Amino acid sequence: MLDQPSSKYRAFPPIDLPDRQWPSRTIERPPVWMSTDLRDGNQALIDPMSVATKLKFFKALVQMGFKEIEVGFPSASQTDYDLVRLLIEENHIPEDVTIEVLTQARQELIERTVESLQGARRAIVHMYNPTAPDFREIVYRSDKAGVKALAEQGTRWVQEATARYPDTQWVYQYSPEVFSGTELAFAKEVVDAVTAIWQPTPDRKMIINLPATVEMSTPNTYADQIEWMHRHIERRDSVVISVHPHNDRGTAVAAAELAVMAGADRVEGCLFGNGERTGNVDLVTLALNLYTQGVHPGLDFSQIDQVRQLVEECNKIPVHPRHPYAGELVFTAFSGSHQDAIKKGFAARVADSYWRVPYLPVDPADLGRSYESVVRVNSQSGKGGIAFLLAQEYGLDIPRRLQIEFSRFVQAYTDASGKEATSADIFSLFEREYLKREGAIECRHIEQHSRDDQVTLALEVLINDQAVHLDGLGTGPVAAAVQALQTKVAVPMQVVDYHEHAISGGGAAGEAVSYIEVKFGEHPPVFGVGRDKSIVAAAVKALINAVDRSGYANQGAATACA
Ligand SMILES: CC(=O)SCCNC(=O)CCNC(=O)[C@H](O)C(C)(C)COP(=O)(O)OP(=O)(O)OC[C@H]1O[C@@H](n2cnc3c(N)ncnc32)[C@H](O)[C@@H]1OP(=O)(O)O
Ligand SMILES: CC(C)C(=O)C(=O)O
Numbered sequence: 001m002l003d004q005p006s007s008k009y010r011a012f013p014p015i016d017l018p019d020r021q022w023p024s025r026t027i028e029r030p031p032v033w034m035s036t037d038l039r040d041g042n043q044a045l046i047d048p049m050s051v052a053t054k055l056k057f058f059k060a061l062v063q064m065g066f067k068e069i070e071v072g073f074p075s076a077s078q079t080d081y082d083l084v085r086l087l088i089e090e091n092h093i094p095e096d097v098t099i100e101v102l103t104q105a106r107q108e109l110i111e112r113t114v115e116s117l118q119g120a121r122r123a124i125v126h127m128y129n130p131t132a133p134d135f136r137e138i139v140y141r142s143d144k145a146g147v148k149a150l151a152e153q154g155t156r157w158v159q160e161a162t163a164r165y166p167d168t169q170w171v172y173q174y175s176p177e178v179f180s181g182t183e184l185a186f187a188k189e190v191v192d193a194v195t196a197i198w199q200p201t202p203d204r205k206m207i208i209n210l211p212a213t214v215e216m217s218t219p220n221t222y223a224d225q226i227e228w229m230h231r232h233i234e235r236r237d238s239v240v241i242s243v244h245p246h247n248d249r250g251t252a253v254a255a256a257e258l259a260v261m262a263g264a265d266r267v268e269g270c271l272f273g274n275g276e277r278t279g280n281v282d283l284v285t286l287a288l289n290l291y292t293q294g295v296h297p298g299l300d301f302s303q304i305d306q307v308r309q310l311v312e313e314c315n316k317i318p319v320h321p322r323h324p325y326a327g328e329l330v331f332t333a334f335s336g337s338h339q340d341a342i343k344k345g346f347a348a349r350v351a352d353s354y355w356r357v358p359y360l361p362v363d364p365a366d367l368g369r370s371y372e373s374v375v376r377v378n379s380q381s382g383k384g385g386i387a388f389l390l391a392q393e394y395g396l397d398i399p400r401r402l403q404i405e406f407s408r409f410v411q412a413y414t415d416a417s418g419k420e421a422t423s424a425d426i427f428s429l430f431e432r433e434y435l436k437r438e439g440a441i442e443c444r445h446i447e448q449h450s451r452d453d454q455v456t457l458a459l460e461v462l463i464n465d466q467a468v469h470l471d472g473l474g475t476g477p478v479a480a481a482v483q484a485l486q487t488k489v490a491v492p493m494q495v496v497d498y499h500e501h502a503i504s505g506g507g508a509a510g511e512a513v514s515y516i517e518v519k520f521g522e523h524p525p526v527f528g529v530g531r532d533k534s535i536v537a538a539a540v541k542a543l544i545n546a547v548d549r550s551g552y553a554n555q556g557a558a559t560a561c562a
């Protein structure tokens with residue numbers, strides 16, 4: 001039993017912002033994205049990345065469209081230092097991409113950080129110091145004045161160090177670390193003091209990053225904090241407001257979205273939410289959330305599986321199968337009613353219209369994911385999913401009542417195995433029962449002649465391994481085949497439904513398939529299915545399959561042979 005928390009934890013106090021504007025805003029364009037996979041993400045890994053791995057990750061981030069990438073903490077790690085040198089010396093940084101590096105507000109670290117960036121065309125130097133009360137009191141044994149003085153002093157050190165390399169276009173980023181827990185008036189005081197020293201202008205902006213270093217409140221409170229800063233800080237037109245939400249409460253994505261509505265221009269995060277503890281905000285989810293609202297995020301996740309594989313390989317951390325957009329199972333429906341709705345949604349789809357497939361917030365094809373994974377069949381599934389797989393993968397558009405009949409075979413199979421039935425399993429069950437049934441009656445040869453609206457059929461069939469010749473006459477091939485076969489069936493046969501179509505996909509493309517539903521005497525109808533290059537042969541095979549499955553062929557054959 002959990003202890004009573006009220007004497008141990010305090011609620012985060014609400015922000016006094018009665019005229020808050022963000023709740024009625026919408027996001028109409030993407031923020032500037034900054035990937036900190038190679039810094040915040042990397043510092044949280046069990047095995048931090050090597051230079052080679054970081055380079056591979058960096059190139060992939062560039063490919064995805066990131067224009068700002070935090071590549072490391074070069075004063076802390078030789079690997080990070082070497083990576084920065086490699087990126088610059090081997091020209092791996094495209095013209096429109098800016099690398100960023102992090103440093104504490106310590107002079108020797110700042111000097112080495114700036115030194116690592118020598119020769120860069122443009123670079124962001126990111127300095128941080130914690131400003132929240134717990135950090136002032138517990139970690140730094142300091143006070144507000146001391147923390148503010150450190151921010152100011154650090155900014156001057158960055159100014160002095162960068163001035164030594166005038167060929168680089170320097171961008172300064174300051175983070176009041178643990179902004180999420182800092183008194184707003186004090187956060188503003190520190191930020192204003194920093195911008196007063198750096199003197200950004202609208203043409204030479206600096207970045208003020210307001211991190212939820214630890215996520216401490218509901219996302220609306222973070223949005224209030226951001227809107228308050230957006231409305232109160234000095235030199236707002238010369239500042240890019242950036243947010244850096246961590247996910248301690250599991251609401252970083254919501255916090256980032258509301259923060260952008262509240263005035264943030266830029267979002268820092270990691271792919272799939274890697275990062276310290278519960279991670280940084282997930283940039284993939286944020287970007288694709290925008291995409292599904294009709295706003296292009298400016299990042300390319302059109303091959304999401306490849307992105308996921310790369311990140312899993314570099315971080316050595318798996319992406320959860322239910323992770324939004326990218327998880328292995330997120331475009332998979334197992335349950336019958338979901339499959340049914342998805343199948344109907346795909347069937348009703350009109351090209352170039354808005355996406356309206358029930359249960360699927362995004363078209364898997366937009367993320368390079370195939371439809372085959374959309375529907376998977378287990379014992380929770382119904383006819384809809386089974387029919388969907390047969391249609392998508394084998395081009396079989398089976399009629400509704402046949403779906404009901406066939407789903408019983410699949411249900412028996414999944415119940416017995418306790419496992420998922422793959423589309424190959426389902427197709428093989430379908431073949432075993434209909435298309436390649438090894439029954440008592442089999443078609444060997446068909447000859448058709450037409451005259452005066454009448455069709456004559458000559459059939460060679462095997463009944464219980466005996467060759468039999470049958471003739472039939474009718475208004476069409478199906479009627480002629482019924483007449484031919486009736487001589488071998490003990491009860492009257494009546495075709496109650498018939499469908500045929502050409503197969504457009506799968507291994508049988510170009511063939512025709514016929515579905516026939518036949519009533520035998522007073523018994524419930526039975527389906528037969530036939531497939532052949534010739535539509536007549538497909539129809540005859542379907543009828544023979546129905547006769548065979550009905551069980552009356554044996555009786556009829558016995559009678560005929562007698
Ligand atoms: C929220 C974040 O993600 S912040 C980024 C965190 N990332 C990292 O720390 C990864 C890389 N860091 C490191 O490798 C090391 O911390 C180093 C090399 C930077 C520094 O190492 P050390 O000098 O051994 O210090 P250590 O790691 O113990 O840091 C604590 C000291 O730094 C000081 N410090 C911590 N952060 C800052 C800061 N932002 N500015 C100034 N001083 C700071 C602390 O007050 C403490 O000082 P003290 O030793 O006088 O008490
Ligand atoms: C360095 C800062 C921005 C950080 O990672 C954090 O506060 O979480």
Ligand SMILES: [Mg+2]
Pocket residue numbers: 040211213244246276280
């Ligand atoms: Mg962080």
